[in-house]
Amino acid sequence: MAVQTSEKPSARKRLVADRARRTSKADQVYTEIKEAILSGALAPGGAIDKLALCAKLGVSRFPVTAAINRLAFERLVVIEPQHGSFVAKIAANDVREWMMIRRALEAEIAAEAARGLPAETQREIERNLRYQQAAAEAGDVAGFYVLDVEFHKLIVDGMALRHAREILDGLRSHLERVRRIALSPPGRLPSAHAEHKRIFDAILSGNGADAAAAMRAHLDETTATFERIAVQNPENFIG
Amino acid sequence: MAVQTSEKPSARKRLVADRARRTSKADQVYTEIKEAILSGALAPGGAIDKLALCAKLGVSRFPVTAAINRLAFERLVVIEPQHGSFVAKIAANDVREWMMIRRALEAEIAAEAARGLPAETQREIERNLRYQQAAAEAGDVAGFYVLDVEFHKLIVDGMALRHAREILDGLRSHLERVRRIALSPPGRLPSAHAEHKRIFDAILSGNGADAAAAMRAHLDETTATFERIAVQNPENFIG
DNA sequence: GCGCCTGTGCTAGCATGCCAGACGCTAGAG
DNA sequence: CTCTAGCGTCTGGCATGCTAGCACAGGCGC
Numbered sequence: 224m225a226v227q228t229s230e231k232p233s234a235r236k237r238l239v240a241d242r243a244r245r246t247s248k249a250d251q252v253y254t255e256i257k258e259a260i261l262s263g264a265l266a267p268g269g270a271i272d273k274l275a276l277c278a279k280l281g282v283s284r285f286p287v288t289a290a291i292n293r294l295a296f297e298r299l300v301v302i303e304p305q306h307g308s309f310v311a312k313i314a315a316n317d318v319r320e321w322m323m324i325r326r327a328l329e330a331e332i333a334a335e336a337a338r339g340l341p342a343e344t345q346r347e348i349e350r351n352l353r354y355q356q357a358a359a360e361a362g363d364v365a366g367f368y369v370l371d372v373e374f375h376k377l378i379v380d381g382m383a384l385r386h387a388r389e390i391l392d393g394l395r396s397h398l399e400r401v402r403r404i405a406l407s408p409p410g411r412l413p414s415a416h417a418e419h420k421r422i423f424d425a426i427l428s429g430n431g432a433d434a435a436a437a438m439r440a441h442l443d444e445t446t447a448t449f450e451r452i453a454v455q456n457p458e459n460f461i462g
Numbered sequence: 463m464a465v466q467t468s469e470k471p472s473a474r475k476r477l478v479a480d481r482a483r484r485t486s487k488a489d490q491v492y493t494e495i496k497e498a499i500l501s502g503a504l505a506p507g508g509a510i511d512k513l514a515l516c517a518k519l520g521v522s523r524f525p526v527t528a529a530i531n532r533l534a535f536e537r538l539v540v541i542e543p544q545h546g547s548f549v550a551k552i553a554a555n556d557v558r559e560w561m562m563i564r565r566a567l568e569a570e571i572a573a574e575a576a577r578g579l580p581a582e583t584q585r586e587i588e589r590n591l592r593y594q595q596a597a598a599e600a601g602d603v604a605g606f607y608v609l610d611v612e613f614h615k616l617i618v619d620g621m622a623l624r625h626a627r628e629i630l631d632g633l634r635s636h637l638e639r640v641r642r643i644a645l646s647p648p649g650r651l652p653s654a655h656a657e658h659k660r661i662f663d664a665i666l667s668g669n670g671a672d673a674a675a676a677m678r679a680h681l682d683e684t685t686a687t688f689e690r691i692a693v694q695n696p697e698n699f700i701g
Numbered sequence: 702g703c704g705c706c707t708g709t710g711c712t713a714g715c716a717t718g719c720c721a722g723a724c725g726c727t728a729g730a731g
Numbered sequence: 732c733t734c735t736a737g738c739g740t741c742t743g744g745c746a747t748g749c750t751a752g753c754a755c756a757g758g759c760g761c
Contacts, residue, residue, distance in 0.1 A: 247543070247743095247744065247745090248744080248745075249744080249745090273712085273713085282745085282746090283745060283746045283747070284713095284746080284747080285744080285745050285746065285747090286744085286745070288713080288714090289528070289531060289744095292528060292531065292532070293531070293535055296532060296535055296536075297535075302713075303712090303713085303753090304486065304712085304713060304714075304752080304753090305711095305712055305713055305714080305751070305752040305753050305754095306711090306712060306713075306752085306753060306754080307711085307712055307713080307753095308712090308713080317624075317625065320623055320624070320625050320626065321625060323570065323574070323623075323626075324567065324570075324625060324626055324629065326570065327566045327567050327569070327570035327571075328563065328566050328567070330566070331562065331563075331565065331566035332566075335562070384559055384562075385556075385559070386556065386559050386560060386563060387559065387562075387563055390563065390629060486713090486714065486715090487714080487715075488714080488715090512742080512743085513742095521715085521716090522715060522716045522717070523716080523717085523743095524714080524715050524716065524717090525714085525715070527743080527744090528714095541743075542723090542742090542743085543722080543723090543742085543743060543744075544721070544722040544723055544741095544742060544743055544744080545722085545723060545724080545741090545742060545743075546723095546741085546742055546743080547742085547743080
């Protein structure tokens with residue numbers, strides 16, 4: 224089926240940089256499935272039909288298998304040999320542990336940031352905080368969430384912490400599934416914005432302990448929100 | 463043809479648990495290569511010859527490709543499409559970041575442990591500390607290292623933190639490569655044992671802040687050791 | 702009527718063959 | 732002598748066919 228219309232090999236230019244940019248089919252399938260899991264289109268515990276995916280995406284089983292293996296590695300899917308692949312379920316205990324890890328890491332990073340954050344990053348965070356305020360005042364929950372995620376990423380990226388960034392992204396991808404179940408109440412927005420501002424001010428003041436404490440307080444609030452979601456939607460959780 | 467004397471179908475017991483125990487060829491290859499990388503048999507920057515591995519392990523390219531993909535996912539190897547697969551190099555900056563993440567996580571866990579560690583775990587740690595003392599007095603660097611790793615794992619496992627355990631194992635696998643380059647000087651052993659004991663005592667005392675501080679102090683010392691290794695063996699590092 | 706056994710339809714795991722891209726060497730042109 | 736174009740060879744990416752193991756259901760013996 225899949226009619227491979229191979230284009231002309233025209234340009235013989237050696238673009239080594241393209242190697243990084245190049246996106247394999249396996250990558251595309253990976254992104255596709257991950258998106259579906261995070262958005263909830265594939266429900267926790269649901270089976271993943273490889274052949275249907277092959278047909279839908281017009282690729283062979285190889286890229287699909289590779290993608291699912293990668294997702295299994297980051298614990299978003301569970302592979303049962305000779306049986307099937309399933310979207311991982313969410314345990315309430317896991318949510319607590321993920322948030323504990325986030326708290327430990329981000330508090331440490333906030334303390335580190337207090338010892339010096341690039342000026343460029345500072346400007347970006349200031350802009351982000353202004354947008355947060357606007358979104359909070361408008362009651363734009365979805366918009367605020369995007370800014371919220373960006374705020375946390377800006378600090379990590381500003382400190383050029385590649386590995387911490389990857390770990391936190393992995394945690395967030397799990398937590399994102401929980402958040403999808405129920406958005407925070409609009410009333411939470413102004414306080415979240417205030418907490419973010421407190422973190423940023425502490426970082427600017429150069430007091431690492433204060434910055435860490437502010438980050439801890441903020442993430443403890445977030446954890447409480449997740450707990451509420453779990454309590455109010457027990458059908459989506461195990462344990 | 464080949465009369466497969468299928469054993470007695472007797473045992474009809476469905477051992478679902480076996481599914482988890484089952485080890486695929488890809489798993490075996492993965493373990494094999496990872497071991498080679500961590501032990502230094504495959505040097506940083508070195509090329510990985512897939513076909514040689516296929517021949518050596520008597521499998522086709524499929525399990526090897528899957529294994530290398532997994533290793534690339536945890537950043538132990540780098541795949542350059544249409545070019546080759548190489549053992550990841552070690553950057554001095556990465557070592558600092560890995561240790562920062564360890565410090566943040568393990569300090570948090572120590573604080574958590576101070577709020578209550580299972581009695582069984584306490585006994586195991588006490589035993590471990592006695593062995594540490596013996597190894598330190600005997601100047602058994604290699605033996606002490608095994609106990610050192612076990613000490614840190616015991617605390618995490620005692621708190622039943624699966625995800626933190628995985629993250630820390632991943633970090634340790636990277637750091638293990640650095641440590642292989644140069645073992646700690648024997649003179650470090652008694653102080654390391656003393657630091658471990660201080661951590662454990664703080665945990666038992668129930669003071670979370672003390673436990674976290676003790677863990678931080680210990681890991682800062684360890685970081686200093688890594689820094690020395692990097693300075694004394696610049697040829698093994700980039701950046 | 703009940704339970705074990707076997708057949709059937711699924712799955713993931715694996716082997717293999719082919720393709721396209723990236724290097725490196727060499728030969729030929731300037 | 733130098734530079735470049737081209738070809739050979741190596742690599743990873745992908746498609747596809749086959750194997751083995753699990754689950755479930757229906758048939759056979761009891």
